[in-house]
Amino acid sequence: MSAATYTRYEVLRTFRSRRFFVFSLGFPLVLYFLIAGPNHNVKNLGGTGISAPLYFMIGLTAFGTMNAMLSSGARIAGERAAGWNRQLRITPLPTWIYFRTKVVTGYLMAATTMVLLFAAGSSLGVRLSAGEWVKTAGLILVGLVPFAAMGILMGHLVTIDSIGPAMGGTTALLSLFGGVWFPISHGGALFDIAQALPSYWLVQASHVAIGGQGWGLRGWIVVALWTAVCARLAARAYRRDTTRN
Amino acid sequence: MTQVAGIVLSGLEKTFKSSQGPVRAVRGIDVEISPGETVAFLGPNGAGKSTTIDMLLGLLPPDKGTVTLFGKPPVEAIASGAIGAMLQTGALIRDLSVRELVTMMASLYPAPLDVDEVLELTGIADIAGRRTQKLSGGQTQRARFAVALVSNPDLLVLDEPTVAMDVEGRHSFWTTMRGFAARGKTVLFATHYLEEADTYADRAILMANGRVVADAPTNEIKAMVGLRTIRATLPGVGLDELGRLPGVKSVDQRGEAVILSCSDSDAAARALLAAYPDARDIEIATGGLEQAFLHLTGGDDDE
Numbered sequence: 198m199s200a201a202t203y204t205r206y207e208v209l210r211t212f213r214s215r216r217f218f219v220f221s222l223g224f225p226l227v228l229y230f231l232i233a234g235p236n237h238n239v240k241n242l243g244g245t246g247i248s249a250p251l252y253f254m255i256g257l258t259a260f261g262t263m264n265a266m267l268s269s270g271a272r273i274a275g276e277r278a279a280g281w282n283r284q285l286r287i288t289p290l291p292t293w294i295y296f297r298t299k300v301v302t303g304y305l306m307a308a309t310t311m312v313l314l315f316a317a318g319s320s321l322g323v324r325l326s327a328g329e330w331v332k333t334a335g336l337i338l339v340g341l342v343p344f345a346a347m348g349i350l351m352g353h354l355v356t357i358d359s360i361g362p363a364m365g366g367t368t369a370l371l372s373l374f375g376g377v378w379f380p381i382s383h384g385g386a387l388f389d390i391a392q393a394l395p396s397y398w399l400v401q402a403s404h405v406a407i408g409g410q411g412w413g414l415r416g417w418i419v420v421a422l423w424t425a426v427c428a429r430l431a432a433r434a435y436r437r438d439t440t441r442n
Numbered sequence: 443m444t445q446v447a448g449i450v451l452s453g454l455e456k457t458f459k460s461s462q463g464p465v466r467a468v469r470g471i472d473v474e475i476s477p478g479e480t481v482a483f484l485g486p487n488g489a490g491k492s493t494t495i496d497m498l499l500g501l502l503p504p505d506k507g508t509v510t511l512f513g514k515p516p517v518e519a520i521a522s523g524a525i526g527a528m529l530q531t532g533a534l535i536r537d538l539s540v541r542e543l544v545t546m547m548a549s550l551y552p553a554p555l556d557v558d559e560v561l562e563l564t565g566i567a568d569i570a571g572r573r574t575q576k577l578s579g580g581q582t583q584r585a586r587f588a589v590a591l592v593s594n595p596d597l598l599v600l601d602e603p604t605v606a607m608d609v610e611g612r613h614s615f616w617t618t619m620r621g622f623a624a625r626g627k628t629v630l631f632a633t634h635y636l637e638e639a640d641t642y643a644d645r646a647i648l649m650a651n652g653r654v655v656a657d658a659p660t661n662e663i664k665a666m667v668g669l670r671t672i673r674a675t676l677p678g679v680g681l682d683e684l685g686r687l688p689g690v691k692s693v694d695q696r697g698e699a700v701i702l703s704c705s706d707s708d709a710a711a712r713a714l715l716a717a718y719p720d721a722r723d724i725e726i727a728t729g730g731l732e733q734a735f736l737h738l739t740g741g742d743d744d745e
Contacts, residue, residue, distance in 0.1 A: 202545070206546040207546075209538070210538045210542075213537040214536070214537050279535065284529065287520055288547065289551060
């Protein structure tokens, strides 16, 4: 058996889908130029010490990559609706390779989105050292781990008819309270909520660029907890889906 | 008697919950199939064929009973790549060409057939480059057959495979299936067409109401359920007289029409016309399976 061939075709068909280009690539890019373009001279956005082009570059990367990771849930829901998951269960494909393929595909989509937004950021004057680019990208990729589990969870919980609104609603809320559209000011209930969200820590990856530490202990703990809880729930949803009548 | 382990279903039972109370879909099924046999599960809709197949493939846990495929539980037999199946319902995944899809699925098996050969065999070589979401219903069925066949399984399971196919499609489908069975493979298919079971299987297992009501070589099954009926408008003739005609087994009256159930409809029709030249509106038909099952099960098998 060759899992590589299976993964290759899964990636191929994902990159051919129109949904990917619209929601994960097109949407964030257009929004970035709409929001950051008119403000490209703002050097210190809302007292963060971060320029508007950099802040929104990371913010919209967070938005686009969240969509990319959660869209594996849409593909799982689609395969369940088509009965394709039953077809796969009568092949020798192990379940863990099925999920690994979905996660790898989500990450490839997310990485594509990230590279394009970084290029868009450069075009609006974002200048980072090579080390800062790599560190920022690394933090974002780690911050996406809970979203990989969340995608698998949603794919088994939600039907194909409601996966669109469910995904859209989830990313909208996580973006809003995670500080994608405007910086969350420190202190107050909103700040407490934001810090408990995995999306907040994706956006905080931009602090690397002003010599910040990136996340600090709190960030790592929040990301690890979301990953553990979502993975646990995803495993339960998968088991319930495969054993029900 | 010693023989190589084939397919063994023993004491299988499955009950579903529904809003109208429990539905006993499968009520105790015992079947043994030897390697190399081609067997039909024959029965009307709701007989429990698909539920039995789902349990056989390990897609549905039985309430009671066990399944072994070539001496192994379903999960292990599937992991070894020995099983291929075309399920009753199911679409294809999008955004791949037919050839890409079949190649993708072939890559999951230890000893798949050649992809081009399978595309040729299933009659979809000419649409191999087309995206799966652009196929017609019949083409989708053929592509699903190709996916099942390319795995080169020891056991091929087909659940009502010809439902969306036209007449020509059916014919070439069964020809391909026979060619595959001739390689010494075990084939199990579900159908509600007596002709399909009779023509393409060595043996038919007749199911009704979640039970096996008969299990025999197909020619015997056909004799059991293949009665034909003659319907004719024939006022004023006694039913007893008609019942004595050659080839007639029983007689029924529906208004002015009489219905003769025949073991030999040719002889009965000749005798009928000779004895009653004024018989009108004559129709000869193959008795429906449902009717035959009611006859076999006595029609009182609901509980």
